[in-house]
Amino acid sequence: MTNSTTPQTSLEGKKVKPFGLQDKFGYMFGDMANCFLFLGMNFFLTMFYYDALGLNPALVGTMMMVIKFLDAFTDIGMGRIVDRFKGTKAGKFKPWVLWLAGPTALSSFLMYQSYMAGAVEWVKWVYVIITYILFNSVFYTGINIPYGSMASAMVTSPQNRAQLSAWRGIGPTVAGLILGCIPMFFQKYYYKDNGNLNGGFIMLVTGILSIVAVGIYLACYFLCTERVDLNQHTGPRPSLLKSLKNIFTSKAFIILAIATVIQVVAQLSVQSLNNYLYRVAFYQSGLFGKKSAVFANYYQVISSIAIIVLVTPVTLQLVKKFGKKTVTIWSCLGAGIAYALVFAFGFILRKSIWAYLFVSLVPYIFAGAMTAITFAFINDIIDDMEVKNNVREDAPVYGMYSFVRKFSQGLSAQLGGVALAAVGWVSKIKDTTTGELIDNPIENNFHTANAIYNTVNLGSAIVFIAIGLIFLFLYPLGKKVVEQNAQILHERRAKMANDNAANFSADPMSMEEAVSLEAGELIQNEEILNKNHIENNRNNNINHTDSNDLRQQLRDYDENNRNNDKN
DSSP states (O other): OOOTTSOEEOTTSOEEOOOOHHHHHHHHHHHHHHHHHHHHIIIIIHHIIIIISOOOHHHHHHHHHHHHHHHHHHHHHHHHHHHHOOOBTTBSSHHHHHHHHHHHHHHHHHTTOGGGGGSOHHHHHHHHHHHHHIIIIIIHHHHHHHHHHTHHHHOOOHHHHHHHHHHHHHHHHHHHHHHHHHHHHTHHHHBOTTSSBOHHHHHHHHHHHHHHHHHHHHHHHHHOOOOSOTTOOSSOOOOHHHHHHHHHTOHHHHHHHHHHHHHHHHHHHHHHHHHHHHHHHSGGGOSSGGGHHHHHHHHHHHHHHHHHHHHHHHHHHHHHHHOHHHHHHHHHHHHHHHHHHHHHTHHHHTTOHHHHHHHHHHHHHHHHHHHHHTTHHHHHHHHHHHHHHSOOOHHHHHHHHHHHHHHHHHHHHHHHHHHHHHTTOOOEEEOTTTOOEEEOOGGGGGGGHHHHHHHHHHHHHHHHHHHHHHHHHTOOOOHHHHHHHHHHHHHHHHHHHHHHHHHHHHOGGGSTTOOSHHHHHHHHHHHHHHHHHHHHHHHHOOOOOOOSOHHHHHHHHHHHHHHHHHO
16 A cells, blocks of 8 residues: 555656645645535525525525536536546646636526525526626536546545545534624625625625635645556546446445435435424523524534544544444444434423533434545445446545535425424414515424424434445445555556556667657668668669758668669
8 A cells, every 4th residue: 555654657658746634634625615615505596596586485495406416417417527538747637627727616606696686586696696606607607527527636545535425524514613603693684684684795795705716726736646547558548338337236325325314414404404493392491582593503513523523533533443334334333322312311401401402412423434435435436337347537536425415405305394394393484464475483383392393303313323224235435445445546557557667678769869750760760761771872883862851861772772672
């Protein structure tokens, strides 16, 4: 395996700086910039559409869900583009981060133009659809897929790739914490007097975040180093259909995709229910009152940072010793059992918010171990496919996985609302005097407390146990297989490098003097010409015009040979 503490050599033979902390920070910054924009969309966009633009929530949800299916084409298409890109001196994937940082940030900012509130309804919808597609399906896809694929080009060691995955997980947490603080510290400007979102303030905030995101993208570009030349293939690049066949015949990819859909849908749906859990289960304690849901968000973000600091280092050590598959199984089964216990003792825990918060950290810690290494599975799958198919397909595989995650996020937005309605939560009621829909008082929803608590904790227990069992019995890439694949690919690339070096040194046309094939041929023929030209003059006493034009000498030489043959 490659030692990260010593200088490494790329396939082109150039010395590159060793993999280290700079790469980890750089890779973390990439996803931090992504999440300033993408998580910002989750934080602000739907409320901006509802409150600032006055759009119908049901139609907004439908629009977002439909556009997620467009991502199936743009994600795979971008994967193909990146896969066929030969790269620059900076690498195969890094240049896309540099080129698309500005357009991605600008397209994000364009979604929050508060002056569109005064436009007619159909103009609003045209504006919303175009800007949402530009950001979500075009530019964010364009920068996220090469960024996600870049880990394979930065380092080959499975353990180091796991470290990159863990550091990547820090980026969204930090971005989420900063975004979550905006409503708390700027509450006076965040809402209008009528309680609706202040569209003008959100436009200002997202403009600032877009500028910051560009700076963080640039930090990712300059700090990360691509060390592995992934343009070296042992077979021809496959067609789109062949590439899709390779992906969907990979058992490891299919299992990871199924587990990801279950995990993302369940976790995001539960996260949306958590806001209501705190509002109805702990409102009566008077500790947080109406702000209990806001407190829940901040508590979750702060807990995430604490878990990253404490859990991630331990997780990486366990991965090094036991492998990602085994650690994921322990993580999921441990989280599932812990959530089941939180559910079972709910009759005690719901009496104190502090007791509930403390105990619910246990399953959160277990689940955090899996979250830290999720993206490292993709690199293992890409390696496995290269071993079997003799072709490297980083970007297409990551593009398909990106679509799986986006689809899961869209599905969770729908299922969260369905789950809330299923437990009996009523958001709006009719005013008895005016007949208009008004906000339903929290007191009218206290009856949903038990159902929400059970759904959050029992549902999470079932989901994590299911994912653990899926990995235990179905996922094929254990530690031994991953290391064998890494060794096979290392030997293949070393052999290719040696073969290329041997061919280069044995080829006379590779000399610096032979700047082109034509020049090389002329130089070689000039030596033959000089030798034979003297011999011909001696034997045949033929006088030749001494020409400085090399091509003219070659023509004279050929003519002499023809005359000799005739004689």
